[in-house]
């Protein structure tokens with residue numbers, strides 16, 4: 366299949382590029398280095414020259430706190446770009462794959478969020494992602510919206526990388542223990558996307574793409590630390606802190622656990638507990654450090 370990947374320098378984009386390029390597809394991909402995706406003239410030229418059967422949009426404004434002060438930019442990237450892509454894809458009969466976030470939910474639930482749970486974001490990033498989802502749903506039929514959460518990867522800048530960096534630098538940490546979600550590796554997400562591309566391409570809709578189980582950020586940090594402790598690492602103190610003690614610009618949902626039943630029903634991949642994917646990444650020779 367001819368696939369155009371937008372945003373090949375983000376966490377998910379990098380792993381998608383690697384995984385799809387190793388498979389039997391004709392892949393073209395680009396990033397902000399090539400052109401600003403909000404330049405619709407350049408984007409249209411790029412898309413029409415390649416003439417793909419599928420577009421994967423892995424580009425997004427993902428800085429949750431900065432979004433509070435950069436509302437217009439985050440709205441343009443997270444809400445208007447998906448709208449443009451949905452209209453373009455609908456017009457040309459192209460399948461659109463897009464990523465959404467657990468932050469479209471308020472976190473007030475006590476049960477895992479399903480794909481059709483009501484969206485009620487409590488910060489601007491979540492609002493802009495919600496608008497992106499709605500703009501796709503309203504303008505296209507052949508779409509996959511993959512909602513995910515707490516994404517980490519072998520690349521820099523994510524939670525797992527920051528924990529490892531703190532251990533390496535002997536810095537003690539305070540981590541919130543009152544926010545619950547599902548840590549999800551970008552490699553896992555890329556494998557799920559490839560599985561769907563290669564198998565049932567017509568089961569369009571929204572899917573929660575997360576492993577099984579859930580945890581708090583504190584337990585996630587402790588899990589990483591305990592896994593690395595045996596490898597001659599520095600001993601650091603990781604203590605608990607509550608979210609209200611942090612001075613963050615954006616509010617966080619306290620419970621953003623996504624239910625993956627719908628995904629498990631269509632996926633040919635056997636989906637495992639979130640810890641399995643952390644172990645997999647930490648076993649890699651070339652992760653982060």
Ligand SMILES: NC(=O)c1ccc[n+]([C@@H]2O[C@H](COP(=O)([O-])OP(=O)(O)OC[C@H]3O[C@@H](n4cnc5c(N)ncnc54)[C@H](OP(=O)(O)O)[C@@H]3O)[C@@H](O)[C@H]2O)c1
Nearest residue numbers: 374375376377397402424425427464465466513514515516
């Ligand atoms: N990270 C998470 O924990 C998380 C959780 C739930 C859902 N998601 C969703 O998953 C998707 C991918 O997330 P990710 O973690 O892979 O994000 P990421 O690492 O921040 O990657 C996003 C990419 O989009 C690019 N981009 C932003 N604005 C652009 C523009 N105007 N033109 C071209 N490229 C642009 C960014 O480039 P620059 O860096 O150069 O701006 C970056 O390379 C997003 O839809 C996100 O909302 C992520």
